[in-house]
Structure formats: C-alpha cells, structure tokens
Amino acid sequence: MNCIIIEDQLPAQRILKRYIEDIGTLNLIASYSDALQAIDTINTQPIDVIFLDIHLPKISGIDFLKTLPNAPHVILTTAFSEYALESYELNVADYLLKPFSFERFVKAVSKVASLRQVATAPNTEEQNQEIFIKSGYEHIRINLSDIYYIKSDADYTEIHLSAKKHLSSETLKNWEEKLEKEKFIRVHKSYLVNTSKIEKLVGNQIFLQENKIIPIGRAYKEILAQKYLQ
Template identity: 60%
Template sequence: MNCIIIEDQPPAQRILKKFIADVGTLTLKEVFSDAISAMEFLKKEKVDLMFLDIHLPKISGIEFLKTLPHPPHVILTTAFPDYALEGYDLNVVDYLLKPFSFQRFLQAISKVPRISQMDEGGKITMENKLKKEIYIKSGHEHIKIRISDIIHIQSDADYTEICTLKRKLLSNEPLRHWMDELEGLPFFRVHRSYIINSEKIERISGNLIYLINQNKVPIGRAYKEDFLKTLL
C-alpha cells in the first residue's frame, strides 16, 4: 500500500519511517510537516493509507480530515488521548498514542483492508469482500465451504478445527493462515486458540462469547480491548 506521513515532529517522523520500512508491505510516498502541503499532494497522487498527527501547524489533523471528501485509510498518531472518540467518529482505522511500540504499530496496520483491484466502474474493491467460498485442505481432500457458514475456528495442537452449523473440518493450516485468508471479513481473533465470526455472536458476557451453535468461546486478555473496541 502507498502511504504518507503527516507529522511535524522530526523524531516521530523518523520512528514512523523506520517502522514503515520494517513492515515491507508499505511504500512511503512522502512525508509532510503540515496538512496544507499534504492536501495538494493528495489532489494529484493516489494514497491508500495516511499516518496523521492531530496537533499540526496551521490546521489540526482532525480538521484536515474533515475537509477530505474521500480520504484514504487513516491511522491517527498523537501524544494526547483526548481525541480518540472524535477520531473514531471519522472512521479512522486506528489511533496510535505516542510513544508506541513496533508491535502496536503492526496491530494498527493489520486493521487496514487490503486493496487489490478496481471494479468495472472504477471503484476500489476489497480482495476478500469478493470471496464467497474457500477450500479447506483436510487430509488428501480439498473441501469447499461457504465463508458465511463458518462459526468459529479453533486451534488444537497440530491442526485447526473449522466449525460450521452442519459439520466440523480439520485442517493442517495454523490460525495465522486463517486470519490472513479471512482478512477484511467479519472475523476476529479473540484468543490465542480461537477465531470467531462476529455475525454468529449471540451475546457477550464477561470474558465469554456465546455463539449461535451454543458454543462458548473465551476472550483472551491480550485481544479483549481491540475486539470490543472494534465490534462495539
């Protein structure tokens, strides 16, 4: 994905540039110290992702974002937590509170939908939004199932179990594979051993998710905050 940085502090610019370079799937097109300069660039260049500081000279990041009729995906960066709610009202991908670690940076990047192609009308389409079915390698067979039929996926020792309303299938692929396969769809990793389809949730109570097949899935401590924040 092509990205830009809008950040007026050189130390923060250096950290973002290093993290972007370390990821490998991002291409940094330009770095700006104020939003006005970036505005001119966005009129001419296609950008998929924007790292936007809130406290900027001339015009704040929030005010700048409100002026864009069709903004790219946005990850806000700031040293102040007060603007988080307003940022999410503007449909930003994530909100990085400075100073942030590389791990936290990766978490933010993982939430950005992957853009793969343009449809006939020139609109951007998301790769996995087009997928209706997947094939699961189980033993010597490749079994086709509808993605919408998946309720949850559980890791168990050397295999994963894909659970639908009608059956359970065993796969040799790890959970990480299924997170990549289902990226951009309503699936969440809520525990080191579980991925759930959020459309199959019946209710959430404490640290348990009750699914429509009467299964209960635990929410891991490391996943709870991001899961609830994104879902609710």
C-alpha cells in the same frame, strides 16, 4: 500499500519512517510537517494510508481530516488520548498514542489491510450463488455477487447492480432475513449492503466500488465499527 506521513515533529517522523521500512508492506510516498502541503499528493496519487498527527501548524489533523470528502484510510498519531472519541466519530482506521511500539504499529496497519481486503478478496461461494427475484410478472435470475446494495423505497425494494436496478415486492426485512448476514449487512433503515463491495467507511458514509455512496444510519454505526474497526 502507498502511504504518507503528516507529522511536524522530526523525531516522530523518523520513528514512523523506520517502522514503515521495517514492516515491508508499505511504500512511503512522502512526508510532510504541514497537512496543507499534502493536499496535492492526496488528490493526485493513489494513497492508501495517511499517518496523521493531530497537533499540526495552521490546521489540526482532526480539522484537516474533516475537509477531505474522500479520504484514504487514516491512522491518527498523537500524544493526547482525549481525541480518541472524536477520531472514532471520523471512522479512522486506528489511533496510535505516542510513544507506540512497533508491535502496536503493525496492528494498526493490519486493520487497514483488513478493511481493504473486504473489497478485494474473492468470494468463490458467493460468485456461484444465484437467486431469482420476482419483479412485476417476471422472475429474474441474479448472482448475489452482482448486487451492490438493496434499498427500501415505499412499498417495494430496489436491487442495485453495477449499471442497473430491479424492483422487488419483497420488504427489506425479508431480504435481510433471506440473505446471509456475513455477506449482506444492514447499515441504515433503508439500506442493505453487500459487504464484498465495501471499499471504505468515511464519517457517516460507506463507499462502495464504482463510486457508489451509501449513508450509515446512527443506529447501525456502532455495529459497523465493531465489525470493521476491531
């Protein structure tokens, strides 16, 4: 995974660089002492993880993170525990309280790897599972792995695939009961999402493959955090 460090304290930078080198699964692209210096790299290179300090010159790590509409996974690093709640609201991957051990660092990186695996790991069973949906006078066969999300809309539901959608007379509640809960999860009163299509969680939004964005309902945010941010 490609990563960058945004940390204004050189001793802390050196520790992160050593840990990154020792873990062997991370590729350090660059290090910055100022968050604003990192914007061009984040916008132009495929960055998977940002190790982000909170107390930085010019703009804090928290405020900088709020400016990124499509941020990579973020692991916050700080000596102050009072920001833990706010970091949870921003759906960061993990929160490392300085000084942290190599073991704790590895655990944080593993969380990011797990979040990425949701979108990339193949699911042979799901790929082979098909259902028929009743759409008007037709019964249409659909592979479950092709479904991105199901949206409730008035008296029917929309089954959204990659480039098209089908209308169904079944309610979202019926779909939720019919589909396996490990493969499809309710994230909003109007949305049911295929978990294998999730790329990342950012604030109150879920980013799916092919740049599809789904809102997260307040009542479902804690459930998602427990499932993916363990």
